[in-house]
Amino acid sequence: MISKPGHDPEVSLLAVTVDLVIFTVRGDELHILVVERGIEPFQGAMALPGGYVRPGETLDEAAERELREETSLEGSALHLEQLRAYSEPERDPRGRVITVAYLALGPDMPPPVAGTDAREAVWVPVASVLGGGTELAFDHATILRDALEHARSQLEHTTVAAKFCPEPFTVGELRRIYEVVWGFKLDPSNFRRKMTRAEAFLEPTGEQRFPDVGRPAALYRRGSARFLVPPLLRTAASRDDAHVHPG
Structure with a gap:
């Protein structure tokens, strides 16, 4: 979703996206859902699933839509919560893009379905990503590390x-x-x-x-x-x- 800057020349065009960190446990390993990007920037690279917030959508609605498109599951079937916003000015080569990351947790999920801008969607072990075996586009490795620490903390204090x-x-x-x-x-x-x-x-x-x-x-x-x-x-x-x- 692009918000127009009005008449202030110091305000640049701004895009808002949501990115999903979807964790599940498969074969006694923590896995994360990643997609192969089918378009530029970072075409062919692996990334977190996500997309632009559409006109008329709230952030939560956009996250639930992306979750449904990528896993065929409704948000009500999983634990879904907003993690935080990422707003580094140079985080996206397309321009000024702020993303709001969401954390989703659930039991062993079905094979993923790639969305419209992705060639493939796969489950990969988190250890492989953090160990450098799978590189993520944009600042998605940072988002993943933040989400993992948050999930670990949530296990301490919540059910x-x-x-x-x-x-x-x-x-x-x-x-x-x-x-x-x-x-x-x-x-x-x-x-x-x-x-x-x-x-x-x-x-x-x-x-x-x-x-x-x-x-x-x-x-x-x-x-x-x-x-x-x-x-x-x-x-x-x-x-x-x-x-x-x-x-």
């Missing part, structure tokens, strides 16, 4: 981790989400105690899952709480793990 889990799920499956996003192992007993005692986080279904090996595991669904009370801080969780598993 958003359960959004990664298809219902019903076990405490072990929830613990694996924390381990994948945070990047270190957690002690199963400590984690179970903290999660099952957290206020309105987990709601027992009264059913169990029977694995091929081991004991049956109780099944849960997401509770009504939005915030994790008490919080599960990364510093404390890593100390617990180091105490139980020295070296």
Whole structure:
């Protein structure tokens, strides 16, 4: 969407876009959705999905539309929140473009569908992108790093981790989400105690899952709480793990 500057010569034409950082866990790895750009600038490069805000759209509506176009999922099926705005004057070679980044989290999602300006849409491991195996166009690597840190912090203080889990799920499956996003192992007993005692986080279904090996595991669904009370801080969780598993 282009906003006209009026009669002030010091005000330049301004474009507003939304970019989506869409996280999911696939094969015990945190993945992000990226697209291959089909047009200039950065034609052929990988980038976060996104696009211009259309006339008559709010930012949230634009983000939900882009999410629907790229994943075939409605925003209501995922955790979708505004991350922050990025406004560096030279961030886009097309001109003055401010983007508002959104963070989306959800369980293992279907194969993505490329939007109108993309040749291909694929899930790639976040570690591959941050490790330099997949370079992102524009300032999208910065947006990704910010989104990852925000997601990690959200797991400490909110119940958003359960959004990664298809219902019903076990405490072990929830613990694996924390381990994948945070990047270190957690002690199963400590984690179970903290999660099952957290206020309105987990709601027992009264059913169990029977694995091929081991004991049956109780099944849960997401509770009504939005915030994790008490919080599960990364510093404390890593100390617990180091105490139980020295070296």
